[in-house]
Amino acid sequence: MLQKHFFLAHPTVFLKACYASKLELGGMDYSPQHLTPPPLCDIVPGDLQIDDCELHLQYSSVDRCAGKIEKKGATMDNYSKPIKNVTIVGAGFMGTLIGFHCAVKGYSVCLHDASTQALEKVMPSCAEKFDFLVANQAATANEKDNVIRQIRLARDIKRATLDTDLVIEAVPERLELKREVFAGLDQVCPAHTILATNSSSIPISRIEGATRRPDRVLNMHFYVPVRDNAVVELMRGTATSDHTIEQARQFVHSIGLIPILAQKESFGFVLNRIWRAVKKECLRVVDEGVASVEDVDQAWQAFLGTAYGPFFMMDVIGLDVVHDIEMSYYRESGDASDAPPKILLDKIAAGELGVKTGKGFYTY
Numbered sequence: 001m002l003q004k005h006f007f008l009a010h011p012t013v014f015l016k017a018c019y020a021s022k023l024e025l026g027g028m029d030y031s032p033q034h035l036t037p038p039p040l041c042d043i044v045p046g047d048l049q050i051d052d053c054e055l056h057l058q059y060s061s062v063d064r065c066a067g068k069i070e071k072k073g074a075t076m077d078n079y080s081k082p083i084k085n086v087t088i089v090g091a092g093f094m095g096t097l098i099g100f101h102c103a104v105k106g107y108s109v110c111l112h113d114a115s116t117q118a119l120e121k122v123m124p125s126c127a128e129k130f131d132f133l134v135a136n137q138a139a140t141a142n143e144k145d146n147v148i149r150q151i152r153l154a155r156d157i158k159r160a161t162l163d164t165d166l167v168i169e170a171v172p173e174r175l176e177l178k179r180e181v182f183a184g185l186d187q188v189c190p191a192h193t194i195l196a197t198n199s200s201s202i203p204i205s206r207i208e209g210a211t212r213r214p215d216r217v218l219n220m221h222f223y224v225p226v227r228d229n230a231v232v233e234l235m236r237g238t239a240t241s242d243h244t245i246e247q248a249r250q251f252v253h254s255i256g257l258i259p260i261l262a263q264k265e266s267f268g269f270v271l272n273r274i275w276r277a278v279k280k281e282c283l284r285v286v287d288e289g290v291a292s293v294e295d296v297d298q299a300w301q302a303f304l305g306t307a308y309g310p311f312f313m314m315d316v317i318g319l320d321v322v323h324d325i326e327m328s329y330y331r332e333s334g335d336a337s338d339a340p341p342k343i344l345l346d347k348i349a350a351g352e353l354g355v356k357t358g359k360g361f362y363t364y
């Protein structure tokens with residue numbers, strides 16, 4: 001029989017309960033300040049089949065922790081809360097766009113970055129983004145304070161994740177860095193928190209092992225610009241639960257975007273694989289001297305009736321980011337045709353990274 005008991009209690013009580021019932025502890029921080037009385041919990045499992053169970057617990061603040069006793073190997077599906085608080089880890093280009101959009105949609109958002117300089121740019125950037133919405137009649141000026149108040153910054157990862165329900169990681173596209181960030185998040189986030197990566201190519205299955213919550217991790221890939229009716233790709237890892245996917249899907253809907261679920265693991269997901277093929281070929285066409293940047297963009301715009309061409313899009317994304325993504329595909333395939341071409345390497349060597357540096361394939 002599956003036994004499930006949910007606790008919200010002082011850690012001392014958990015320890016006593018665990019020692020008394022010889023349960024295995026998971027996710028426990030044993031530091032002395034967490035062991036001081038008074039105990040607050042009055043729930044002690046009476047009907048547990050101890051050999052079949054394990055206890056998962058995690059602090060939700062310095063003097064309270066949450067835990068659950070359940071059958072070994074069972075998923076944590078009913079160990080969840082509605083998503084209210086969102087943390088963004090990596091407050092660069094994408095992190096700020098995603099965080100701002102979530103705040104506009106009413107979520108309480110905390111942005112964390114390893115760089116103080118990056119954090120300093122967030123509020124001015126969000127204010128500017130809001131003014132853009134007002135100028136385009138997508139918001140009114142008197143809503144600005146409310147939206148900006150929803151946004152918090154934190155250098156300290158523990159503070160950034162104290163009450164978080166969903167973390168969206170947006171650090172640079174490097175597997176080892178993402179694994180390191182996920183391992184750290186797993187340590188500090190509440191037990192119910194879902195951890196998502198905005199990676200452009202790396203499947204979550206390569207990151208999930210850095211955590212002890214593989215049922216609550218997934219790929220959640222946003223596109224630029226992050227605005228209503230844009231696509232967000234979702235992809236599960238080897239153990240992502242249906243419940244996690246459903247929560248992620250509902251969250252994406254709730255911020256006005258369209259969730260697309262990859263039906264199986266795929267390096268680069270769905271739309272991103274297609275967009276990557278376009279990018280790769282455009283770069284090659286120019287690198288081989290077949291056509292100019294301007295002509296490729298113009299041809300694309302005329303053919304598909306879009307406002308922007310691929311080279312302008314790459315400038316917006318950032319050519320360093322495009323390079324990291326291309327390298328990711330190259331490492332995966334080992335195929336020389338996947339290596340970033342000279343035209344991209346030259347731009348990066350010259351520090352011409354696109355819109356953010358004032359020059360990329362175009363000048364801004």
Ligand SMILES: NC(=O)c1ccc[n+]([C@@H]2O[C@H](COP(=O)([O-])OP(=O)(O)OC[C@H]3O[C@@H](n4cnc5c(N)ncnc54)[C@H](O)[C@@H]3O)[C@@H](O)[C@H]2O)c1
Pocket residue numbers: 089090091092093094095112113114115118169170171172173174177181198199200201221222223224316317318321325
């Ligand atoms: N740029 C795009 O258009 C785009 C689109 C979709 C997905 N992505 C993906 O989003 C991710 C971020 O891309 P970006 O363009 O925002 O990059 P970016 O360089 O603008 O931002 C990354 C941020 O992460 C911070 N960071 C680095 N290490 C950190 C750590 N250990 N902890 C906390 N913060 C850390 C950096 O200081 C920087 O501010 C990448 O995985 C990228 O592939 C990018």
